Amino acid sequence: RPAINSKAETSSQSVQRELLKKMSQKNDFKESIHSNGSCRQLPQTIIIGVRKGGTRALLEMLSLHPDIAAAESEVHFFDWEDHYRNGLQWYINQMPFSYPHQITVEKTPAYFTSPKVPERVYNMNQSMRLLLILRDPSERVLSDYTQVFYNHMQKHKPYPSIEQFLIKDGELNVDYKAINRSLYYIHMQNWLKYFPLNHIHIVDGDKLIKDPFPEIEKIGSSAPFPSRTRQESCCSKLSRIIIMQPTLCISLLLE
Numbered sequence: 001r002p003a004i005n006s007k008a009e010t011s012s013q014s015v016q017r018e019l020l021k022k023m024s025q026k027n028d029f030k031e032s033i034h035s036n037g038s039c040r041q042l043p044q045t046i047i048i049g050v051r052k053g054g055t056r057a058l059l060e061m062l063s064l065h066p067d068i069a070a071a072e073s074e075v076h077f078f079d080w081e082d083h084y085r086n087g088l089q090w091y092i093n094q095m096p097f098s099y100p101h102q103i104t105v106e107k108t109p110a111y112f113t114s115p116k117v118p119e120r121v122y123n124m125n126q127s128m129r130l131l132l133i134l135r136d137p138s139e140r141v142l143s144d145y146t147q148v149f150y151n152h153m154q155k156h157k158p159y160p161s162i163e164q165f166l167i168k169d170g171e172l173n174v175d176y177k178a179i180n181r182s183l184y185y186i187h188m189q190n191w192l193k194y195f196p197l198n199h200i201h202i203v204d205g206d207k208l209i210k211d212p213f214p215e216i217e218k219i220g221s222s223a224p225f226p227s228r229t230r231q232e233s234c235c236s237k238l239s240r241i242i243i244m245q246p247t248l249c250i251s252l253l254l255e
């Protein structure tokens with residue numbers, strides 16, 4: 001099943017409306033509505049990971065589509081207790097304003113490897129569409145390590161070499177977080193307890209970086225970048241595309 005499908009959208013939105021009604025009875029919930037008719041909506045699609053898989057690039061590419069409204073920053077609603085305790089009203093408040101026909105997408109790469117998250121997402125919306133971008137697991141480990149290494153360097157803090165993390169007692173150290181996050185099949189099993197495989201659209205991160213358009217096209221069954229709005233959308237967001245992926249921009253302009 002495609003991860004983003006504007007027809008299936010209708011049923012997903014009605015599920016969420018029911019959910020919001022229940023919330024309003026309990027917590028005096030008020031939906032934030034803008035005077036221009038847009039409002040904040042719960043996401044219908046979540047990019048759940050994987051960390052360093054290309055989640056930012058994927059979100060930026062999807063947000064080129066005029067029917068997609070993307071949350072700017074990582075929300076960490078389902079994985080951080082402090083946030084989860086705040087409830088759905090708080091979650092909605094983190095979402096961008098969007099029009100009813102638009103699909104709201106958020107990305108928090110830590111969701112994929114957090115054991116509590118699949119059940120929590122399921123409890124919110126059983127028909128949630130999940131996007132998971134994976135890349136070569138070894139390269140992902142290096143990328144993960146490098147990010148933490150540079151964070152330490154910037155703070156002038158020492159950080160062990162990668163060799164010190166990789167091997168423990170002569171064996172691969174699967175307790176090392178960066179390796180553990182690359183054990184995709186383990187985390188996937190958690191998600192499959194709650195969502196069938198056809199709810200989880202897997203994007204090939206290695207292909208996305210080399211040739212993004214075919215990977216993006218696979219996400220939606222209907223044309224993900226309607227021709228009517230393609231150029232307009234491309235021009236207004238040109239600078240972002242150039243930063244993220246010049247070849248996507250060229251594809252969009254040539255289409």
Ligand SMILES: Nc1ncnc2c1ncn2[C@@H]1O[C@H](COP(=O)(O)OS(=O)(=O)O)[C@@H](OP(=O)(O)O)[C@H]1O
Binds near residue numbers: 051055057205245
């Ligand atoms: N199109 C495009 N533009 C820019 N970057 C791209 C793109 N596609 C994939 N990537 C690679 O994505 C890696 C960062 O992944 P994430 O965005 O998931 O990182 S994070 O988890 O949100 O920190 C990061 O990996 P590293 O280069 O290993 O750091 C990027 O190279």
